[in-house]
Amino acid sequence: MGYNPGMIEPHAPVAVYPGSFDPFHEGHVAIVDRATRIFPNVVVGILQNAGKDALFSPAERAEMVREIYQNNPAVEVRAFSGLLVNFLQEIDATIIIRGMRAVSDFEYEFQMALMNRRLYPEVETVFLTPKEEYLYLSSRLVREVVALGGDVDGLVPDPVRDRLEERYRKVTHPPTR
Ligand code: ADP
Secondary structure, eight states: OOGGGGSSSSOOOOOEEEEEEEEEOOOHHHHHHHHHHHHEEEEEEEEOOOOEOOOOOHHHHOOOOOOTTOOOTTTTEEOOOOOOOHHHHHHOOOEEEEEESSSSHHHHHHHHHHHHHHTTTTTTEEEEEEOOGTTTHHHHHHHHHHTTTTBTTBBBOHHHHHHHHHHHHHHHHHHOO
């Protein structure tokens, strides 16, 4: 049977890549790259959690990610709070993208995927494999290294590095009165 363009679903599904992204790093960039190869519309969903050790506000995180993808119409950035499945339904999305770094991620991710499917049966969770060189990378590690004065060049995109430098300068050299 030959290629039949008539069989292609005209409405491509919208995929959401949810996370705290505090901050967004190169491991996240690699997952978005892969996701856009499969799905034409990828929404980076920034969870507005009220974590007390948050480095950047959800608005700051969204601003940085928007800057990274400002020239890529396939990627949209939205902040959300509450249940992920409610956010998906709100924007008519049916796909959840997650990165699976190690076996230690598996149990939590598997439970979440099943719970999300129970809450919203139309949803599919798609796990993408990380880029090997960023396997060890996490937002927590980036925050810790920066707080201790370490260099994260090459581990975070430029807009994030600039904000981190700015934030770090403020912390180490508070303005004198
Ligand atoms: P959360 O706070 O939900 O763990 P994160 O912002 O840390 O969110 O991560 C969001 C998603 O990105 C998760 O699916 C996570 O597995 C994935 N991820 C985090 N770090 C990496 C990495 N280094 N490589 C690939 N995927 C990653």
